[in-house]
Amino acid sequence: AQSVTQLDSQVPVFEEAPVELRCNYSSSVSVYLFWYVQYPNQGLQLLLKYLSGSTLVKGINGFEAEFNKSQTSFHLRKPSVHISDTAEYFCAVSEGRRGSTLGRLYFGRGTQLTVWP
Amino acid sequence: SQTIHQWPATLVQPVGSPLSLECTVEGTSNPNLYWYRQAAGRGLQLLFYSVGIGQISSEVPQNLSASRPQDRQFILSSKKLLLSDSGFYLCAWSRGLAQWVGHLDTQYFGPGTRLTVL
Numbered sequence: 001a002q003s004v005t006q007l008d009s010q011v012p013v014f015e016e017a018p019v020e021l022r023c024n025y026s027s028s029v030s031v032y033l034f035w036y037v038q039y040p041n042q043g044l045q046l047l048l049k050y051l052s053g054s055t056l057v058k059g060i061n062g063f064e065a066e067f068n069k070s071q072t073s074f075h076l077r078k079p080s081v082h083i084s085d086t087a088e089y090f091c092a093v094s095e096g097r098r099g100s101t102l103g104r105l106y107f108g109r110g111t112q113l114t115v116w117p
Numbered sequence: 118s119q120t121i122h123q124w125p126a127t128l129v130q131p132v133g134s135p136l137s138l139e140c141t142v143e144g145t146s147n148p149n150l151y152w153y154r155q156a157a158g159r160g161l162q163l164l165f166y167s168v169g170i171g172q173i174s175s176e177v178p179q180n181l182s183a184s185r186p187q188d189r190q191f192i193l194s195s196k197k198l199l200l201s202d203s204g205f206y207l208c209a210w211s212r213g214l215a216q217w218v219g220h221l222d223t224q225y226f227g228p229g230t231r232l233t234v235l
Contacts, residue, residue: 043228
């Protein structure tokens, strides 16, 4: 089974500052990678995903993430954050087993991003 | 387009009472369905998943159970709630059959149910 590590449980930043939320996963032959965002008392919303191709993935709300296979990382970045970006962010990994009918995701424990004015 | 519904949105129940949470998906057929629990500071815990009607797999032993009586309906139940059952319960779905395996793994979440056991 995969394990996903989000090293920072809380990341406070000021508005318009850049931010990076870190995610590392245990090694595997092939993986699919996801970032989800959760606003208070809501479900999770898909922010972006990496399935194949370019290692730099762009998502909604100006976020992007870079897949680094050698470092088994998938860090999330945004060059300039807004107060509305305050939310909890979850990194998730799938082993991408071909022939399986189940899409099993392994989630990190989440990073609370708080943007201050 | 596909939508996922959960109800109730919030629930306060006494210890020892039964529980029934419902999740339905619209706009797709034969989805994979999932129940997660999110407790404060503990991330998401996968409780159950289902790849078809009547097919339920449990991830962790507990006093909860799940059922899938219809293709797009997933129910989470308990006969007697414990204090430790309090949390935010999320239902999710993914495509059961897909041309690309990666699309199996993209899960779409419902709005959640906040359960407080007193």
